[in-house]
Amino acid sequence: xxxxxLAQEVAERTGIxxxxxxxxxxxxxxxxxxxxxxxxxxxxxxFGSIKPVVKKEREIFIPGTGKKIKVESKVSIQFRPSKTxxxxxxxxx
Numbered sequence: 741x742x743x744x745x746l747a748q749e750v751a752e753r754t755g756i757x758x759x760x761x762x763x764x765x766x767x768x769x770x771x772x773x774x775x776x777x778x779x780x781x782x783x784x785x786x787f788g789s790i791k792p793v794v795k796k797e798r799e800i801f802i803p804g805t806g807k808k809i810k811v812e813s814k815v816s817i818q819f820r821p822s823k824t825x826x827x828x829x830x831x832x833x
Contacts, residue, residue, distance in 0.1 A: 776817060788821040 751758035781791030797813040
């Protein structure tokens with residue numbers, strides 16, 4: 741599902757104009773990205789949590805060349821689905 745389709749679905753369910761819903765979605769995503777960049781996690785009860793995770797600097801071995809290279813440290817994003825979401829997705833209709 742694309743953002744526009746999501747906005748239309750929310751608009752139909754709530755009676756809010758789909759353009760306004762798109763603005764809300766854009767703002768929600770922007771706030772989420774800003775929080776993650778600041779090192780904060782975000783939790784959505786019944787859905788899951790998103791948090792930044794720092795991957796440490798490390799050396800890896802390249803088998804084809806036999807060389808070791810250094811991989812810089814970086815921030816990765818981790819999503820953990822809630823039990824509610826996992827149960828919902830795995831329930832047969």
